[in-house]
Amino acid sequence: MENILDIKNLRKEFGGFTLDNISFALPRGYIMGFIGPNGSGKTTTLKLIMNLMRADAGTIEVFGQDHIRFEREIKQRIGFVYDEPVYYENLSIRRMTGLISPFYAKWDQSLYEDYLRRFELNADQKIKTLSKGMRTKYALALALSHGAELLIMDEPTAGLDPVFRRELLDILLDVMQREENSILFSTHITSDLDRVADYITFIDRGKIVLSQDKDSLYEQYVLVKGGPGDLTDALRRELIGVTVSAHGFEGLASHPVQGEGLLLDKPSLEDIMFFHTRGDRHGA
Amino acid sequence: MRIVLSNDSRLAIWEQIVEQIKDAIMKGELSPGDPLPSIRALARDLRISVITTKRAYDELEAERFVESIQGKGSFVAAQDSAMMREKRLKSIEARLSEALIEARLLGFDYEELEQMLRILWEE
Numbered sequence: 001m002e003n004i005l006d007i008k009n010l011r012k013e014f015g016g017f018t019l020d021n022i023s024f025a026l027p028r029g030y031i032m033g034f035i036g037p038n039g040s041g042k043t044t045t046l047k048l049i050m051n052l053m054r055a056d057a058g059t060i061e062v063f064g065q066d067h068i069r070f071e072r073e074i075k076q077r078i079g080f081v082y083d084e085p086v087y088y089e090n091l092s093i094r095r096m097t098g099l100i101s102p103f104y105a106k107w108d109q110s111l112y113e114d115y116l117r118r119f120e121l122n123a124d125q126k127i128k129t130l131s132k133g134m135r136t137k138y139a140l141a142l143a144l145s146h147g148a149e150l151l152i153m154d155e156p157t158a159g160l161d162p163v164f165r166r167e168l169l170d171i172l173l174d175v176m177q178r179e180e181n182s183i184l185f186s187t188h189i190t191s192d193l194d195r196v197a198d199y200i201t202f203i204d205r206g207k208i209v210l211s212q213d214k215d216s217l218y219e220q221y222v223l224v225k226g227g228p229g230d231l232t233d234a235l236r237r238e239l240i241g242v243t244v245s246a247h248g249f250e251g252l253a254s255h256p257v258q259g260e261g262l263l264l265d266k267p268s269l270e271d272i273m274f275f276h277t278r279g280d281r282h283g284a
Numbered sequence: 285m286r287i288v289l290s291n292d293s294r295l296a297i298w299e300q301i302v303e304q305i306k307d308a309i310m311k312g313e314l315s316p317g318d319p320l321p322s323i324r325a326l327a328r329d330l331r332i333s334v335i336t337t338k339r340a341y342d343e344l345e346a347e348r349f350v351e352s353i354q355g356k357g358s359f360v361a362a363q364d365s366a367m368m369r370e371k372r373l374k375s376i377e378a379r380l381s382e383a384l385i386e387a388r389l390l391g392f393d394y395e396e397l398e399q400m401l402r403i404l405w406e407e
Contacts, residue, residue, distance in 0.1 A: 173328040198335040213335055
């Protein structure tokens with residue numbers, strides 16, 4: 001399978017934070033969810049891909065080309081949606097777009113206008129009067145209107161209501177109707193990805209915890225629950241993380257666990273993320 | 285085509301799709317030669333991932349319920365009528381034994397169960 005994005009041994013150190021030995025790849029035609037707690041290195045990784053920051057080591061290939069040497073060509077084919085898009089606040093949408101669109105060889109004005117209508121955006125409205133949701137929609141309209149094959153989105157659903165989050169997923173699924181399109185989507189709201197993501201890459205404290213297809217992830221991990229007395233030392237050692245209360249415990253295991261009275265359940269992405277990052281490791 | 289997915293099912297999403305399409309074929313709601321939606325269209329409609337949908341189609345193909353024609357899409361395969369009958373028999377058997385297990389748990393004996401079956405049959 002052809003990779004639309006291929007990151008190898010990426011390293012970046014700054015301000016006491018180290019992004020360490022990051023490697024993962026996104027096959028063409030699929031959606032990858034890039035998850036991790038706040039401050040785990042998601043935005044830094046995306047900025048490195050977009051060459052908004054220089055890496056200390058490692059390589060990034062987009063469309064099979066080095067992302068720095070072929071930056072101009074590559075950026076024509078990427079739609080990038082920031083968490084906090086930066087625009088000239090005093091301009092209207094129309095004028096702002098007028099500044100941005102000449103940049104793109106494959107700018108499609110009528111498609112762009114379709115998106116404005118679909119997102120109920122008024123081209124005469126000033127940027128500074130746009131709500132958070134409207135800004136994200138505007139950023140999306142720009143990202144989707146120049147024939148991008150790779151959509152990179154940094155926390156596009158952060159601070160947005162559930163109605164718009166659903167709408168966004170529908171838009172993404174529409175984008176995916178074209179087999180050559182791919183999406184890399186960072187978020188800490190994992191419920192957005194539970195169903196639509198094909199691949200999950202999970203980063204924590206600057207390191208990749210896992211990167212694999214989502215279905216195999218669900219098959220691999222199991223949520224283990226039981227009463228206070230069921231948590232033996234042997235069981236603890238099998239758990240990736242565990243939380244204990246007066247009434248029982250809940251933990252995550254990376255393989256089926258045997259035990260009298262234990263309840264085995266399907267974990268959500270949130271469970272997988274939570275127990276890897278917060279649950280006491282081996283109950284220590 | 286009717287497909288309803290549950291988050292609480294003990295079956296994975298792809299298995300639920302396989303079961304429901306198989307059901308529709310066995311009940312005759314889908315006939316041989318009927319086109320199935322494309323993988324990407326179905327993924328969008330069900331709001332699930334492409335990989336999950338593809339896995340369901342691959343399984344249906346492996347079990348010969350569906351055949352894919354390069355560049356044209358997926359279609360309900362011609363069903364061997366003897367094999368079809370066998371599949372349906374298996375399905376009836378499976379449901380009956382499910383009922384049987386439940387009846388035993390509740391302490392029903394064979395006569396009571398037979399009586400229940402007769403009532404249902406005559407309805």
